[in-house]
Amino acid sequence: MFIGSLVSDGFAWEQLRPSQLTSGSQIRKAFRSVVSTPRSWTVRVRANGKEVSLGAIVGSEGWILTKASQLEGQVTCELATAERHEAEIIGVDGKLDLALIKINAKNLPTVKWQSTSDPKVGQWLVTPGLSMSPVSVGVLSVARRAIKPQPGVLGVRIDDAEGGALVKQVMRESGAEEAGLKPGDVIMNVAGENIENARALSNFVEKFLPGDRVRVKVLRENEEITAIVILTDPQMLIYDRLREMQKKMGGALSRRKSGFTEVLQHDAVLRPEDCGGVIVNLNGQAIGLNIARAGRTKSFAIPADHVIPMIEKLKLKKYAPYNPVKDAKAQTVSTDMSS
Amino acid sequence: MSVSRLKNLEAAENSLFKRIVSSVLVLGVLVSAAPLSAQKVKVQKPVSSDPASKLSQVFFKTVPDSLEDLKQIEKKVTSLTESSIHSTVSVRVGDAQGSGVIIDNKAGYILTAAHVIGLAQKNAIIILHDGRRLKGKTMGLNRGMDAGLVKLVENDEIEIDKLPQVKMGDISKLESGEWVIATGHPNGYQSGRAPVVRLGRIVSRKKHLIQTDCTLIGGDSGGPLFNMKGEVIGIHSRIGPATSWNFHIPVSAFQNNWEKLVSGDMWGAKPLGQNAVLGVNGIDAEQGCKVTGVTRGFPAEIAGLKENDLIIQLNDQKITGIEQLAGVVQQYKPGQTVQLKLIRDKKTMSFEVQLAARD
Secondary structure: OEOHHHHHOOOOOOOOOHHHOOOOHHHHHOOHHHHOOHHHHEEEEEEOOEEEEEEEEEEOOOEEEEEHHHOOOOEEEEEOOOOEEEEEEEEEEOOOOEEEEEEOOOOOOOOOEOOOOOOOOOOEEEEOOOOOOOOEEEEEEEEEEOOOOOOOEOOEEEEEEOOEEEEEEEOOOOHHHHOOOOOOOEEEEEOOEEOOOHHHHHHHHOOOOOOOEEEEEEEEOOEEEEEEEEOEOHHHOOOHHHHHHHHHHHOOOOOOOOOOOOEEEEOOOOOHHHOOOEEEOOOOOEEEEEEEEEEOOEEEEEEHHHHHHHHHHHHOOOOOOOOOEEOOHHHOOOOOOOO | OOOEEHHHHHHHHHOOHHHHHHHHHHHHOOOOOOOOOOOOOOOOOOOOOOOOOOOOHHHHOOOOOOHHHHHHHHHHHHHHHHHHHHHEEEEEEOOEEEEEEEEEOOOOEEEEEHHHHOOOOOEEEEEOOOOOEEEEEEEEEEOOOOEEEEEEOOOOOOOHHHOOOOOEOOOOOOOOOOEEEEOOOOOOOOOOOOOOOEEEEEEEEOOOOEEEOOOOOOOOOOOEEEOOOOOEEEEEEEEOOOOOOEEEEEOHHHHOOHHHHHOOOEEOOOOOOOOEEOOEEEEEOOOOEEEEEEOOOOHHHHHOOOOOOEEEEEOOEEOOOHHHHHHHHOOOOOOOEEEEEEEEOOEEEEEEEEOEEOO
16 A cells, blocks of 8 residues: 555556446446437426436326335426426325326327346346436346335334323434424324324334325324324334444435335446336336335336336226325235235 | 445444444454364465456446447356356354355355454354355454455265355456456345345555445455456455445455465454554654564554654654554544655655554
């Protein structure tokens, strides 16, 4: 580890420039011809004006698939042509975390899928955005496999109370904290289910996934208050220091990143808001839909053969119209909701 | 540069408190060196393969710039993934869990990281890429470099000499920009998931550390980094905050100390812990601290300090003697890199030293 005049003794080491990293701008530029068509099927999805995901145009009349758990409020789509449209949420599949949304447009270019065979491990997988260069590139890391569900939590420490569960502590950066729950609150009802005691609360909330929104009724100083809590991945709550380390070491992760029937794991470093659009091979064919940034080393895509059948099902409104708030038992996301 | 042992971050991802505690414990263990006798082990230094098959032109470019280039990379990478995955194993020693790579199926040698195995002569469980399990024994470890060796134990059910093995590569000509494949078991072994493949490039290359943008996490520790000939050139060791801060120890750390590792020797200081250490003995001198000895495997020796060097400055602080130097070192944390200015043969030189931890 010599420096300065001693370089000749060791070896001159050069540092690769950021643009020359695997996902750097210079290398992504080499992929421009790969995404020249796929980016025309891609939309930028915003919720209440904030970028939340990418989307894939799956029907020329304005049908768009995207990641469901990111959507809230007013949804808009921006096309590669820079046109902007308001979107309506048509249907949601909780198991795959997919939403079908609709914009008012005609003759849009649509996704060309490759669903007959999976890419080989080590093959390039490219995530187009709206720009000329892709947003990220990587390779297939693991052949397709199931990712078991990890139940969501409110983010509170609880104890038994009369007619509910007493909030003893609200975990930092949890959905409960965000929703304004406070120590001393008594949780009486979650998503339409009356809560008898602490254990009943834990058992019931386990049926939901991180990213799900649940309506929570609490008693605070003899007053009934309703809050909407976005469930949190318990991994991120155990220990403040570890959460901070994850943030520093891995970048932001998707809220919902488990419980998918089958995924293709790739190593492209994605922002959570760059999930929801297609991922293509070097031939520019869509082999799947990015669904989660799941860790420092991993991003997940749902394979095309799982995505395609969902399009028609969601169009037929076979699934309940999207209601982001799980406020009735019937809308509990269970792992056998689809298929 | 703040780096974290991969094991700590594994804890972050798994949030298993037990694992956190255990990783702290592993870092605090005091080691009594008890070299293993060479037993029936044939001490044979593994030979690097000759520079063989010709690589496509793209592998000599600063960046690929056409679809054809990308196809060439893909062709090469997909031709190497099978041998990379098949030679990668999961290594478990007590509570610690990491990865490793089979480099000799005659003697049953597996390269891994020192911080995965912790001590010599411990029982290890080795899980092959397909889930089959074997027993292993930990051999030598260079804790300063984070190099560790495991030997498979003969077994009636699995013929060790039929296991896939890979060669160690020649890293003398390794340059930044080279394409590399990383495999391992991020977050630990998961049944039904083969070793996980990542593609990246050499970001920088120092004598004792290779940096790549192959993203690593806890559980990957000890796993292999391959060049485009399918040879092991590095072993995953630690990470930093950015996703392009992934550090691997070069295989030269094994090649240069092969006999010691095989004999079960343990030496060197751990890179992370409570109190920083440089690893020099010295005396007060007129202008600074004169080095009377460097401790084997400790940061000063690794950085290239020698007896009779006169240390005159550490970062921006003047050095006036050995006690004062020790005090200055204590202002830093293990894992931090400091600049040492010294006089050797009447010439002023500068060294970068990454501080380690005192036991």
